[in-house]
Amino acid sequence: MKGYSKPLILITIILLVDQLSKFWVKMNMTIGQNFKVLGDKFLIHFIENPGMAYGMEFGGEYGKLFLSVFRIIAVIGIGYGLHYMIKNKYNRGFILNVALIFAGALGNIIDSAFYGLIFSESTPYSKAVLFPDGGGYASFLHGKVVDMLYFPLVSGTFPTWFPIWGGENFMFFRPVFNIADSAISVGVFLILIFQKRYFKEEHTEKTGVNSEILED
Template identity: 65%
Template sequence: MKAYTKPFFAIFFILIADQVLKFWIKLNMSLGQEYKIIGDWAIIHFTENNGMAFGMEFGGEAGKLALTLFRIVAVLGIGYGLVYMIKRKYHRGLIMNLSLIFAGAMGNIIDSTFYGVIFSESSYYEPAKFLPAEGGYSSLFHGKVVDMFYVPIIQGTYPAWFPFWGGQELIFFRPVFNLADSAISIGVIMILIYQKRYFKEEKEEEVYTHSEVVEE
């Protein structure tokens, strides 16, 4: 059980932090409302999306349902893989990063699955209500994902000679995201950066095990 402690604690912490922040945003901020944390470089900006991470969209009500169901199937697969890796004693870094991805996926699934049922519609005039008497703004599996982090650390204008966007406004980073998105991104990036280290250890373990079997 000790091998499960750190990954499960990380998952629990990220899920709780993600949902507490989203609940606070929904119940205390109207759509488009924002608070500047570090000047114009780090802003809490409340927005919602019907689709994927970082505000990307995916085709209407049917697409929304398909995306939510796909997320659920995917997170079940990730959860199975995580338990498998823990049992097989894979590299701790790989397990921890997969835990981040799992927690982030779960965080956004909660929004997509339940928020339409438990919250009233957020508007540009007032915050949402929790468990409103008239019912939620949508049905099960059709909730909107809450986003709030906006970090336009580079702002300006593309040079006139720049292909396609010459003379247009330049903002980096433009998408608004949430804690769950951050956990997924960090997990994926860390796996890509350290993949050789993670999987080299597994290959060496396989070779060692195979040699033991041959000797026997």
């Protein structure tokens, strides 16, 4: 298990925080309800989406099923890749970044696969119930992803001379997301930022191994 401990701990922490936050929101808030955390700049804003990260959607029932199956295949692939990287002693930072992406993808799959089975429907007028008598609101793989983190940091109106959007309202940052989305984004961002360091070390290690073989 050497090399697996830190990635597994990170994945477990991300999943626990993600699922606990989603369970709390589902059982304590109605759709569209807000809680202010830092004034108007950081809110807990409960929405659900049947599609992708940051509130984006992938149309229709078949689209939802396709997306859920695609997520499962992707997570299996990422999980296998993570195992391969650990086994072959890739850069530790790179492994932890991939673990973040894996945890985030798995966190949202849990919503899609099981929330429709174990929760009643959340509405603007009623909170969800866990394990309702009449069964859940959707079938396997058709559950909705819970989003709640909202950072409307800057809002205003584009000046009238601004191309295309002149006179229209704007807001940054508009998407509502969750811990799983954040883990995926952070993992991808860190890989992009430090990719030269990660892959330079891999190249150096492999070059060193090849040199030793040739010398022998």
